[in-house]
Amino acid sequence: MNVQGLASLYALLSGMLTLLIAMGNVQGDMIDTSGLKAWETCAMCHGVDGVSHMDRFPKLAGQPLAYLTKQLRDFKLERRLNDNGTMTAMAGSKMMKTLQQAAKYYSRLPPPPAFKRSPSAIDRNAQILFENGDPRRNLPACRSCHGTAAQFPRLKAQHEAYLAKQLLDFRGNARRNDPGGVMRKIAKILSPKEIVDLAMYLAAQPRQKEVR
Numbered sequence: 001m002n003v004q005g006l007a008s009l010y011a012l013l014s015g016m017l018t019l020l021i022a023m024g025n026v027q028g029d030m031i032d033t034s035g036l037k038a039w040e041t042c043a044m045c046h047g048v049d050g051v052s053h054m055d056r057f058p059k060l061a062g063q064p065l066a067y068l069t070k071q072l073r074d075f076k077l078e079r080r081l082n083d084n085g086t087m088t089a090m091a092g093s094k095m096m097k098t099l100q101q102a103a104k105y106y107s108r109l110p111p112p113p114a115f116k117r118s119p120s121a122i123d124r125n126a127q128i129l130f131e132n133g134d135p136r137r138n139l140p141a142c143r144s145c146h147g148t149a150a151q152f153p154r155l156k157a158q159h160e161a162y163l164a165k166q167l168l169d170f171r172g173n174a175r176r177n178d179p180g181g182v183m184r185k186i187a188k189i190l191s192p193k194e195i196v197d198l199a200m201y202l203a204a205q206p207r208q209k210e211v212r
């Protein structure tokens with residue numbers, strides 16, 4: 001290659017380099033990574049799709065925004081302490097605004113699929129408790145709260161082990177962030193067998209997609 005050839009090659013290469021740098025700058029300006037970072041760390045445990053694989057990590061996909069935000073605030077302020085501090089450490093190191101962005105991200109994802117289990121394995125009594133409660137024991141129907149309003153978590157299609165743990169934690173006062181102690185009262189009326197049966201029933205129920 002002669003000198004002229006080298007010079008034009010150099011010009012071409014430096015032009016491409018300038019272009020690449022410019023593209024990098026444009027992308028850097030246009031893509032807001034703060035939203036991405038908000039849920040990226042969460043995804044390690046809760047999944048990118050909000051459907052965690054390990055059953056000790058709750059599925060967050062499609063949970064109401066108000067519920068998720070309250071839990072994150074409760075973890076941050078050490079009002080919910082039933083997970084040996086994992087989530088308090090997670091929430092404590094982040095600003096409430098960042099946590100809200102993560103909550104928004106998860107609340108907008110489609111709800112998780114139900115766990116597949118043969119209907120014959122599921123205790124009929126669990127469905128009756130969920131739908132009607134038990135007036136003889138002053139037990140309200142779970143459905144009357146769970147399923148509609150934004151402050152109540154959706155229980156259907158959640159991990160069975162997670163649901164059972166929460167109910168046992170309310171029952172034993174390890175989880176104490178329920179307003180007015182509402183879930184602590186309810187969980188104390190339930191027997192340990194009813195808790196296991198309810199968790200098994202709920203995990204296997206499909207959850208409807210909600211319009212928000």
Ligand code: HEC
Nearest residue numbers: 041042044045056057058068071072082083086087090102
């Ligand atoms: C190292 C694993 C891990 C990471 C990372 C993590 N979490 Fe969690 N998360 C947990 C565990 C464990 C629980 C609760 C288990 C329990 O109560 O027994 C939980 C519970 C929650 C709950 C309560 C859900 C419910 O149904 O009540 C929310 C909301 C939540 N996490 C959001 C987040 C967000 C947002 C992030 C990222 C900022 C995050 N988590 C990062 C492990 C993790």
Ligand code: HEC
Nearest residue numbers: 140141142145152153163166167177178179182183186198
């Ligand atoms: C009067 C309303 C009400 C009724 C009835 C009710 N719950 Fe709840 N439940 C709540 C509230 C409120 C919370 C969230 C508490 C908080 O803010 O942390 C909750 C939380 C829970 C959780 C934790 C979910 C999670 O994602 O961490 C489980 C499990 C649960 N309830 C199960 C039940 C079952 C099973 C029944 C029926 C036997 C029932 N609840 C009846 C109000 C109710």
